[in-house]
Amino acid sequence: MNTQERDQPLGLSGEAAAPPEPPWWPARRSPTPARAPLSREAIVEGALRVLDRDGLDGVSMRAVAQELGTGAASLYWHVRNKEALLELAVDRVLGEIALPPADPTRWQEQLKEVARTTRAVFRRHRDIARFTLGRVPLGPSLVRIAEWQLGLLRAAGVPDRACAYAGDLYGLYVGAYGTEESMAPQSPTGEELPSEAIVGMARDYFRSLPPDRFPNLVALADEVMRADPDDRFEFGLDLLVRGLAAQIPQRPPPPEAA
Numbered sequence: 705m706n707t708q709e710r711d712q713p714l715g716l717s718g719e720a721a722a723p724p725e726p727p728w729w730p731a732r733r734s735p736t737p738a739r740a741p742l743s744r745e746a747i748v749e750g751a752l753r754v755l756d757r758d759g760l761d762g763v764s765m766r767a768v769a770q771e772l773g774t775g776a777a778s779l780y781w782h783v784r785n786k787e788a789l790l791e792l793a794v795d796r797v798l799g800e801i802a803l804p805p806a807d808p809t810r811w812q813e814q815l816k817e818v819a820r821t822t823r824a825v826f827r828r829h830r831d832i833a834r835f836t837l838g839r840v841p842l843g844p845s846l847v848r849i850a851e852w853q854l855g856l857l858r859a860a861g862v863p864d865r866a867c868a869y870a871g872d873l874y875g876l877y878v879g880a881y882g883t884e885e886s887m888a889p890q891s892p893t894g895e896e897l898p899s900e901a902i903v904g905m906a907r908d909y910f911r912s913l914p915p916d917r918f919p920n921l922v923a924l925a926d927e928v929m930r931a932d933p934d935d936r937f938e939f940g941l942d943l944l945v946r947g948l949a950a951q952i953p954q955r956p957p958p959p960e961a962a
């Protein structure tokens with residue numbers, strides 16, 4: 705996808721330009737002749753390369769500058785600080801989420817489709833999901849997604865309050881799931897162990913519990929510790945969608961003909 709295509713909002717009819725940027729984002733500045741030809745877009749791309757390679761903790765203004773072959777001071781001409789740079793990077797990543805034309809007759813499946821796409825995008829960019837937790841990643845890409853989701857849900861008859869809360873709920877779910885997927889399972893012994901071994905340790909522990917005191921954990925040890933991230937993700941999505949569907953007021957049946 706080239707830059708021009710990425711800047712176009714997907715799934716929103718009648719709009720050809722990207723949504724306005726937040727007023728606190730720094731304006732794009734043209735490089736002066738005394739400086740290397742550096743742009744905000746190039747800096748964001750460099751930050752994403754560092755993020756994908758070294759993770760969120762490896763991103764710094766110095767590391768991004770080294771990736772671009774310049775000095776850290778040059779970056780501050782285009783971005784305020786590391787936090788602002790990561791906000792731009794998140795918006796760039798969210799811009800990779802394709803939105804289908806909204807179809808209220810398929811709203812449940814479309815919500816799931818976009819959630820799956822978001823999860824896949826997060827998996828392409830190491831640790832980016834972790835940065836979204838605890839903050840609202842405001843920017844043109846989020847505006848595009850939020851407008852699509854709100855329009856889809858309202859057209860399907862979901863009450864406005866549920867529509868407003870749903871975006872936050874889905875963001876928390878997919879963001880937390882993506883964060884956990886980006887992290888290696890933590891070994892209870894402190895040793896470096898493969899994830900299969902860690903899961904097996906927990907499962908064996910549950911199986912070993914006294915069945916007279918913990919009959920449910922013993923009986924469901926295999927299910928509780930079943931390592932199937934796709935199945936678990938789909939289960940959570942189904943719960944969320946069914947919960948939203950339950951918010952739609954039921955229409956009274958038509959009166960019987962006399």
